Ligand SMILES: *[C@@H]1O[C@H](CO)[C@@H](O)[C@H](O)[C@H]1NC(C)=O
Ligand SMILES: *[C@@H]1O[C@H](CO)[C@@H](O)[C@H](O)[C@H]1NC(C)=O
């Protein structure tokens with residue numbers, strides 16, 4: 001502890017000595033701070049040089065600096081003959097949102113302790129040398145998302161045997177990455193140490209079978225914004241799977257048999273219309289399920305998890321079903337809702353009939369319960385479900401208003417009374433004789449006997 005304090009003291013008061021970019025004299029005016037690393041409990045220095053219009057990597061990064069953030073600048077080529085970066089202490093380098101198009105093979109040679117490298121949101125269209133990451137033996141995180149990459153050189157990831165997190169999203173590599181089942185491993189050199197992979201937005205239509213076979217430790221997989229029409233086979237070790245923005249039309253238990261999966265995201269799919277019986281039944285560990293923004297999902301199967309009942313606790317604790325096309329939700333879900341931490345059912349076009357009223361009992365459990373509104377019938381459109389009164393849905397409250405059939409009977413009987421009264425009144429006013437006299441057979445009657453005999 002004393003040692004740590006001493007170290008902190010030394011770092012604070014000798015700032016200029018070990019990192020010139022943090023000195024007051026530096027042209028860059030980076031925002032330098034010291035914080036305590038949560039893992040090692042050692043003080044670390046970070047230099048935030050983002051958004052400063054920097055064109056070249058700053059020189060004189062001396063030992064001591066752990067994190068260098070150069071995001072949102074206009075750095076173009078990473079060429080060590082023009083701008084060298086060398087540090088034994090640097091652990092994290094952020095170069096996102098720059099104008100980087102080309103990285104020289106020697107650029108990352110002198111960063112032996114670099115663990116995290118973020119090159120996302122640049123204009124890198126190719127790595128023409130597979131040795132560009134040669135000396136990054138400590139790298140565990142690499143982000144190449146949002147670049148212009150079509151392909152990658154063979155074995156480019158070979159030196160990165162400690163890599164556990166890789167993001168290749170939003171490039172043009174879809175075809176390249178699905179050219180064979182072992183592109184990622186045999187061709188590019190990723191190891192089974194990888195635990196997190198993001199391959200979003202690559203127009204992937206299907207993955208070759210066995211694509212993830214070698215990733216025996218993968219925990220988190222993101223496959224968003226692709227064109228997948230069926231859920232691909234993913235590693236059994238997976239704990240997090242995001243398939244949002246694909247072209248799935250249905251969800252079935254057949255494709256979801258992962259006993260470690262804790263979080264499943266199936267958002268933003270216009271194509272999704274069906275959730276089959278027991279679709280999530282085999283996901284024993286499922287804690288969070290997100291199905292949001294699927295406007296054509298009109299029903300959420302009453303047996304999506306299991307038969308809802310008092311004694312069954314087989315369902316996630318977090319369920320988000322916002323902004324779908326749901327009109328109703330089977331009342332039996334009340335057994336599950338009682339044991340959930342988060343339930344979001346907002347912005348669905350609910351059909352307000354007697355079958356919706358059970359939701360009123362869950363005002364405390366539901367997230368933003370006041371945003372649950374009726375879409376049908378038209379006289380209740382936009383009404384909050386929590387505000388529905390017995391008088392809005394008379395037929396649902398027979399105890400107060402009687403049964404509908406009873407009410408009809410009452411109306412019919414009342415009407416009959418009015419008619420009868422009218423008749424009685426009429427009969428009293430115009431007694432039967434008066435009426436009868438009018439039509440008596442007489443001389444002026446067409447049936448008059450006198451009349452007929454005249455002719456004869
Ligand atoms: C840097 O400048 C600020 C004021 O601009 C001053 O308070 C601080 O002491 C200076 N730091 C060093 C290390 O000179
Ligand atoms: C960096 O890229 C942006 C976006 O393409 C462009 O507007 C800007 O002119 C570029 N700056 C330099 C210095 O190349």
Ligand SMILES: *[C@@H]1O[C@H](CO)[C@@H](O)[C@H](O)[C@H]1NC(C)=O
Nearest residue numbers: 102103104105127128129130
């Ligand atoms: C890589 O590309 C750069 C610039 O496009 C070029 O100067 C260099 O010679 C290329 N290296 C290889 C090995 O092709």
Ligand SMILES: *[C@@H]1O[C@H](CO)[C@@H](O)[C@H](O)[C@H]1NC(C)=O
Nearest residue numbers: 160161162163191192193194
């Ligand atoms: C996984 O990483 C460890 C070090 O963290 C390394 O010793 C091991 O060789 C790596 N595994 C593979 C298959 O490369």
Ligand SMILES: *[C@@H]1O[C@H](CO)[C@@H](O)[C@H](O)[C@H]1NC(C)=O
Nearest residue numbers: 302303328329330331332355
């Ligand atoms: C709710 O689900 C149960 C079980 O499948 C079914 O018997 C019942 O009719 C459903 N209720 C409604 C209102 O659809």
